[in-house]
Amino acid sequence: MxxxxxxxxxxxxxxxxxxxxxxxxxxxxxxxxxxxxxxxxxxxxxxxxxxxxxxxxxxxxxxxxxxxxxxxxxxxxxxxxxxxxxxxxxxxxxxxxxxxxxxxxxxxxxxxxxxxxxxxxxxxxxxxxxxxxxxxxxxxxxxxxxxxxxxxxxxxxxxxxxxxxxxxxxxxxxxxxxxxxxxxxxxxxxxxxxxxxxxxxxxxxxxxxxxxxxxxxxxxxxxxxxxxxxESLMRKRIAEIPDGEYFAEGFMDDDGRNRGVHLPIKVCVRIKGDEVEVDLTGSADQVPTGFNVPFEGSTKVACFFAFRALLLDSYTSETEVRANEGSFRPIKVTAPKGSIFNPEFPAAAEARFCQCNRMIDCILRALAPVIPERVNAGNSASLSFAAYSGVRPSGDYWVFLEVNEGAYGGRPHSDGPDSIDNLMCNTRNNPIEDLGMHLPMVCDRYELRDDVMPGAGRYRGGIGVVKSQRLLTPGSITHENDRHDDTPWGVFGGTPGACGKVEIYNADDPSGRKSVEAKFSGLQTKAGDVMAFYAPCGGGYGDPLERPAEKVREDVLDDFCSRDWAYEAYGVVLDDKLRLDAAATEQRRQDLRAQRPAAAE
Incomplete structure (x- = not known):
C-alpha cells in the first residue's frame, strides 16, 4: 500500500x-x-x-x-x-x-x-x-x-x-x-x-x-x-436567522506606508435557509505592504469563528458543543482575487490580524437588526501587536512580542468587558514581572484609560487599556495596530466608543511626547524611550437614558465615568459629593428625550 x-x-x-x-x-x-x-x-x-x-x-x-x-x-x-x-x-x-x-x-x-x-x-x-x-x-x-x-x-x-x-x-x-x-x-x-x-x-x-x-x-x-x-447544530442555528442580505462597512486607517489612505472593509452576510455566505466584495484591493490577509489560512477562518461565536456559544447553548469541522461546513466565504482579503502571490501577508477582527466586527453590525440578542456593540476590533528588540553587549539579539488588550462593546444584558483581548485574539497578557526579569524593559503604566469615555448605553462599552513600555537600552519597535480613525459603533441607541492612539516619548522629557500612526516598522529608539498604547473603547448598547441612575453613579465612583459625562450622556445629576439628585436626574432625562429628533413615521 x-x-x-x-x-x-x-x-x-x-x-x-x-x-x-x-x-x-x-x-x-x-x-x-x-x-x-x-x-x-x-x-x-x-x-x-x-x-x-x-x-x-x-x-x-x-x-x-x-x-x-x-x-x-x-x-x-x-x-x-x-x-x-x-x-x-x-x-x-x-x-x-x-x-x-x-x-x-x-x-x-x-x-x-x-x-x-x-x-x-x-x-x-x-x-x-x-x-x-x-x-x-x-x-x-x-x-x-x-x-x-x-x-x-x-x-x-x-x-x-x-x-x-x-x-x-x-x-x-x-x-x-x-x-x-x-x-x-x-x-x-x-x-x-x-x-x-x-x-x-x-x-x-x-x-x-x-x-x-x-x-x-x-x-x-x-x-x-x-x-x-x-454541522446539523450549526445549520439549525443559521436557519433561525431570517433569509436576506445584511450589510455593514468600515475602514482601516492605512496600509502602513501610504498614510491617510483609508482601506474600505465591506461585508455582506447572505443567509439562505441553513447556509450562510460572507461576501467581502468591495473591500480594498491588496496593498503593497504586508497588510494583506491569506485567504485560506486567515480570511475563511475569521468567518468560521464569527458564526461559531455568534451561534454556538457553549455557555448559552442547551446542547453540548463539540468544536470540530462540522461547524465550518455551512459557511461559504467570498473574496475577490487581488483584494486585501485574498491577495495574489507574491504579495506580503504577515500583518493580517486587524483586518480579520474588523471584518468580524462588521459581521456583528450587519446582523444586529435580526439577531439583537446575540450581538454586541462595536468592539475595539483591532490588534496591538508590538515587537520590541535590541542587541545585547554580547552581540545577541533580544526580541519581545507583546499583544495588548482592547475592549468589547456593550452587550444585550451586560456592559462590555474592559481591557481584554476581543474577538479572535484570545491571547493572555504577558506578566510585567516576567518582562523585568528577562529583558531591558520596564512597564511604567498599565491601567484602564481615563482620557476618554467608552460608548454610553443601557449597557456601556468596555474601557480600553493604556500601557507604557520603556526601553532601558537602544533598540527598535514595530507596531501592528489600527482603529485610530474609525470609531467603534454604538447600537440600538448607544453612542460610539473611542478610537485608539499611540504616543512615543522619552522618560527624561515627557513634554516631548508625540502621537504616531497606529502601525509603523522598525522605529529606532534610544534608552529611556517609551511607547504608550491606548486601546479603543467599545460602543454602547441600548438607550443611555435607560441605564439605572445608581449604576451610572457607581461608575463615577469607580472612575469609569466622569461626572460631566454622567450628566451629558446619561442625564444623571450628581452633587459635589457625588450624591444622586433623583428629581434633577428625572428632569434632565426628560429634557434630553425632548431634544431628540422625532422618529420617522
Whole structure:
C-alpha cells in the first residue's frame, strides 16, 4: 500500500454513550497537546500569551478536536494540511515524519505561525494527523519580530512548504542548521519547535491509544458522527436567522506606508435557509505592504469563528458543543482575487490580524437588526501587536512580542468587558514581572484609560487599556495596530466608543511626547524611550437614558465615568459629593428625550 493513501474505514453505528466518551477523549487530547506546548516553550509569546493551537485531524484533513486557545490557529490547520499535501517533500507521508510548514500561499495563517504536523499511522495505515501551530518570535524577517512595510512575501523571513524536519524518524540536520543561522532568536525558535514536536507526538500517541481501546472503525465512525452532529447544530442555528442580505462597512486607517489612505472593509452576510455566505466584495484591493490577509489560512477562518461565536456559544447553548469541522461546513466565504482579503502571490501577508477582527466586527453590525440578542456593540476590533528588540553587549539579539488588550462593546444584558483581548485574539497578557526579569524593559503604566469615555448605553462599552513600555537600552519597535480613525459603533441607541492612539516619548522629557500612526516598522529608539498604547473603547448598547441612575453613579465612583459625562450622556445629576439628585436626574432625562429628533413615521 502507498503510505500516502488514507485508510478507508468501515462505517459503524456508535451508541450515544460511547460517542460522548470518544468526543470527550478527543477534546482532552487537544487540551493536553496545548498544555504540553505552552508549558515546554521558551518564548513568552507561547509560554505566557499562549499564542498557539493544537488538535487532531482525520485523513481528509478535517478537524476532529481543538485546544481551547487562539481560534485563528485551530481553524487554519486544515488549510496548512491541504497546503502541505501540495508541497510535501518527496510527495509521500511516512511513519516517523515530522513536517514544518508556514507558507501563506499554501494554507498558512501567516508566516510567523509555524505548524508542526505528524501523520498518524495505525497498523500501517494512515488514519489522520496530529498538528499544532505557534507564533514564533523571529523567523529572520526584514525587521525583528514583526513586519509591515515590506515589498513581498519573501521579505517575511524563512518560508517552509511541506519540509520534513524528520523523515521516517531520522532528523534532517540540514534544515535545523538552516533555522539556526536564519533567526535573530535562533535558540528560542529551535527550542519552541522542539516543544511543538513533543506536543504533536503526544497527540499521535493518544490517537493510537484511543484506537487500541475502541477499535479503528469505532473511533473514526464516532469522529464522523460528531462532525455531522456539529454541522446539523450549526445549520439549525443559521436557519433561525431570517433569509436576506445584511450589510455593514468600515475602514482601516492605512496600509502602513501610504498614510491617510483609508482601506474600505465591506461585508455582506447572505443567509439562505441553513447556509450562510460572507461576501467581502468591495473591500480594498491588496496593498503593497504586508497588510494583506491569506485567504485560506486567515480570511475563511475569521468567518468560521464569527458564526461559531455568534451561534454556538457553549455557555448559552442547551446542547453540548463539540468544536470540530462540522461547524465550518455551512459557511461559504467570498473574496475577490487581488483584494486585501485574498491577495495574489507574491504579495506580503504577515500583518493580517486587524483586518480579520474588523471584518468580524462588521459581521456583528450587519446582523444586529435580526439577531439583537446575540450581538454586541462595536468592539475595539483591532490588534496591538508590538515587537520590541535590541542587541545585547554580547552581540545577541533580544526580541519581545507583546499583544495588548482592547475592549468589547456593550452587550444585550451586560456592559462590555474592559481591557481584554476581543474577538479572535484570545491571547493572555504577558506578566510585567516576567518582562523585568528577562529583558531591558520596564512597564511604567498599565491601567484602564481615563482620557476618554467608552460608548454610553443601557449597557456601556468596555474601557480600553493604556500601557507604557520603556526601553532601558537602544533598540527598535514595530507596531501592528489600527482603529485610530474609525470609531467603534454604538447600537440600538448607544453612542460610539473611542478610537485608539499611540504616543512615543522619552522618560527624561515627557513634554516631548508625540502621537504616531497606529502601525509603523522598525522605529529606532534610544534608552529611556517609551511607547504608550491606548486601546479603543467599545460602543454602547441600548438607550443611555435607560441605564439605572445608581449604576451610572457607581461608575463615577469607580472612575469609569466622569461626572460631566454622567450628566451629558446619561442625564444623571450628581452633587459635589457625588450624591444622586433623583428629581434633577428625572428632569434632565426628560429634557434630553425632548431634544431628540422625532422618529420617522
Amino acid at each position: 502507498n503510505e500516502m493513501t488514507p485508510v478507508a474505514h468501515k462505517t459503524v453505528d456508535v451508541d450515544p454513550v460511547t460517542l460522548q466518551i470518544i468526543g470527550g477523549a478527543f477534546h482532552t487530547i487537544a487540551e493536553e497537546m496545548g498544555h504540553v506546548l505552552y508549558r515546554m516553550s521558551f518564548s513568552s509569546i507561547i509560554r505566557e500569551s499562549q499564542d498557539l493551537g493544537a488538535g487532531l485531524f482525520d485523513a481528509k484533513f478535517q478537524t476532529l478536536c481543538e485546544s481551547d486557545s487562539t481560534p485563528l490557529h485551530i481553524g487554519s490547520l486544515p488549510g496548512y494540511l491541504h497546503g502541505i499535501q501540495e508541497s510535501l517533500q518527496g510527495g509521500e507521508w511516512h511513519e516517523g515524519d515530522v513536517i514544518i510548514h508556514n507558507h501563506p500561499y499554501y494554507g498558512a495563517s501567516h508566516s510567523p505561525d509555524i505548524a508542526i504536523v505528524i501523520p498518524v499511522f495505525y497498523q500501517g495505515e494512515l488514519v489522520g494527523f496530529s498538528a499544532n501551530t505557534a507564533h514564533h518570535v523571529d523567523i529572520g524577517s526584514a525587521t525583528p519580530g514583526l513586519i509591515i512595510d515590506i515589498p513581498d512575501v519573501f521579505a517575511e523571513g524563512m518560508l517552509f512548504a511541506g519540509i520534513k524536519l524528520y523523515e521516517k524518524g531520522k532528523r534532517n540536520e540540514g534544515i535545523w542548521q538552516f533555522i539556526k543561522y536564519n533567526s535573530r532568536t535562533a535558540k528560542q525558535t529551535m527550542d519552541d519547535l522542539d516543544a511543538q514536536i513533543a506536543s504533536a507526538r503526544l497527540g499521535e500517541r493518544r490517537f493510537r491509544e484511543l484506537m487500541d481501546q475502541y477499535g479503528k472503525d469505532v473511533v473514526l465512525s464516532a469522529a464522523d458522527q460528531l462532525m455531522d452532529n456539529m
